[in-house]
Amino acid sequence: MSDPTTIPVLLLKTRSQPHDAYEEYFSTSQDGNRSFQPLFVPVLEHRPNAENLAVLDELLKSGGLAAKYGGMIFTSQRAVEAWTDVVKRMEQQSQGDNASTTGTGVNGVDTSNVRNEITGTDGTSSVLVDSDFAFPLYTVGPATSRALQTLVAASSSLPNNSSPFGRLQPAVVGEHTGNGAALAEYILSHYNTLHAQKEYTFYDAPRLPFIPLLGPARGERLEKDDARIRKKGLLFLVGEQRRDIIPKTLMDPEGKLDAHDRIEVNEMEVYKTEVMESFREDFQTRLDAFTAEGQNLVVVVVFSPQGCESMLRSLGFIDKSSTLTERGRNRWSPEHTKEAFRSVVVTIGPTTRDHLVQHYAFEPDVCAAKPSAQGVGDGLNEFLKSKALI
Template sequence: MPPILLLKTKSSPHDGYDDFFSANDYTPSFIPVLEHRFHTENLAHVRELFASGAFDSNATDNPNGPKYGGMIFTSQRAVEGFAEMIGQHGLPLNPSTNLPLYTVGPATARSLTTLRNKHLPSCSIHGEDTGTGEKLAHHMLQHYNALHPDADPNPSLLFLVGEQRRDIIPKTLMDPSLPDDQRIPVEEIVVYETGEMGSFEGDFRSAVQGSGEGVLWVVVFSPSGCEAMLRVLGLGPFAGNGNGDGGGDGRKVFVATIGPTTRDHLRSKFGFEPHLCAEKPSPEGGWGGDTEVYGGTGAVD
């Protein structure tokens, strides 16, 4: 099988991509692109919200119902930061509190399920099959409003985010064109920062040079690191510059993206068309039901 380089940090304790590729006789290599720093003060504030009864409909200081009716997680980093805060300081919570936890994509849902089972057993998880923030937002408009048919306004949703994020979810849920009783207030709290690792380009170059000859697959998970990736491979605007380690010796290099956001970034900024875009942001999504996709020597041209 051809080597596969996954441009992401390997998730802990289990990584769905590692499990999936290994089960299909591949040995994927993980090249971390991003480093994450948790906002401990903001995470402490989230804990204070739970301690104050802001999520508890039975709290004596909430005569009009809870301030928050649920939470939104669209990244594993947000789940990890929340889990780390709980692990260090605990989470004051009425055991009967049943909060909907909304997520997008199976990988984040798996991390959230582990956290829920350990710390929030009465909560429920929704949206894991939506795949994009826009689809998740429309799912929430139906599901969350059905949970609060008589509320006007709805209790807010707390959205734990990184400092770099798209605003499609808050814009969709708080769209002024929606009826007042259908609009869902969203409060965002930044719980982590993300930056490209200074060592990424060198680490990636070493991995490419050590991957042998023949077919090579590179799977990209976010716009971060795309320029360095193309530069190392000598693809897109860097083709023919003589410095690439990808195709100059005749080897076939294929680039796959986990979802349309990264694909569109490669198209618009670098004029590069990835060979494959996953139908869903999941390990299975890139295969399209065909386990020969990554093994071929041109199946996705």
């Protein structure tokens, strides 16, 4: 029989690599005499978009990423993992080139002080002014932020400045926003401020004759429409299924923003997502095992609308026609709370909660205030206390 003081937490997701914030949180979290046991039940199968990943490879290898974009946007762990694969593959190639030379950097060139270059309006090559500014990586929450921070730290620590990614001076920002709408508003403020600072530095700022202009190789003042200080777009790495709140807010097709505040967004699909055929069987197997072990309470954390139907049917909350059952409606009534097996359904945020309500008339027990392990844990503990379950 299972330990009655340990509550299983079924995380309906694939374990994130190299570390998973939810696993770490629930492995160490305790409340009173209760502890949690995190278990993963993968719902979605992610397949890389090989064609677009090859485009990313070439952009990073050629320096076209910095020439075309002023930053990147990440709102999913899968997108971060796809980008990490691109960066690591490029760094391995660079390290291989470096190893084939003696006392020099990549391809025989000392890269310790490499700065990106771009062709100016007159056809001459000048130092890219972006090399004096950070390359922002906008993230929506702690999971994506943490994974990107790990990647940035690893790339920046490589010898001889040999990482094409590290040379961009990437800076991870936006973790505090928590959702796409809030991230979009933050990007509008942050990125436009960054661009204004660039314009001031290389166009507006007063200069004394004996102080050379930073950035352009010849030291001249740039024109305001010079390609080197134009506002570049942002590259948004996405999956096959995504919401469009961020591109709509930044590009503003309805014309609510001033023209100079709008930000071009290029979405690039780096993975496709499908519900795993084995999910329902895997989920049901877990539930059957808990019942056989005498477990009387389990927590189910739902991360996306995909797989919700199979989850609800396995729990007995909807019937074969996907109609809410009496048990699904009144599962916390005195009659049903006496059952030997009970489940608490937690959603990562309002999108998944609204899907359950609109499609199945099912109201989850908890909707996390923030899409994070801490947000899920706080909401869950509050609910468990309200039902005198801890």
